[in-house]
Amino acid sequence: MSEGRPARGIDARGPRFAAGITAALLAVAVVLSLLTVDSVGAPSRFTDPGFLLTAVIALLFLWGVVSPRTAPWGVLYRRVVQPRLAPATEFEDPRPPRFAQGVGLLVTGVGVALHIAGVPWALPVAAAMAFVAAFLNAVFGLCLGCQLYLLLQRGGLIGRRRAA
Numbered sequence: 001m002s003e004g005r006p007a008r009g010i011d012a013r014g015p016r017f018a019a020g021i022t023a024a025l026l027a028v029a030v031v032l033s034l035l036t037v038d039s040v041g042a043p044s045r046f047t048d049p050g051f052l053l054t055a056v057i058a059l060l061f062l063w064g065v066v067s068p069r070t071a072p073w074g075v076l077y078r079r080v081v082q083p084r085l086a087p088a089t090e091f092e093d094p095r096p097p098r099f100a101q102g103v104g105l106l107v108t109g110v111g112v113a114l115h116i117a118g119v120p121w122a123l124p125v126a127a128a129m130a131f132v133a134a135f136l137n138a139v140f141g142l143c144l145g146c147q148l149y150l151l152l153q154r155g156g157l158i159g160r161r162r163a164a
Helices: 013-035 049-066 072-084 095-116 122-140 144-154
Strands: none
Touching: 013 049, 013 072, 013 095, 013 122, 049 072, 049 095, 049 122, 095 122, 095 144, 122 144
16 A cells, blocks of 8 residues: 555545546436437337436446446546556545445436336436536536535444444
């Protein structure tokens, strides 16, 4: 472990890189889901391009929660992007970004489930909400899911072990 690097810390640029790709995919998902919001009937809900892309994004969020070390955007960052950058100087706790992946999964998962149930605007609204969060993280370094994690941690609801 290098000096100055906290135990189990991750390069803070990695989650921002992943958020950039996720934001781009979500922007496309929003547009695709808006194009068919009123015209999608029950049989074609499962083949709607906005639905398919949002479902794939939800699965990528799930992958980021279950196995963050093998998630595609993290692997791409570590193998292709990170070696071309100066050594990392800022490291962060991996728990808040992982929690943020779970929040993204929840938001997109609810949108996908409600879309399947026939709620017309659920998919574009959920994809747009996830897009805003990913965009803020990628462009400004503001991770809403991480902030939520820290708020819940301060409240003693997650992340800290209570004394027996």
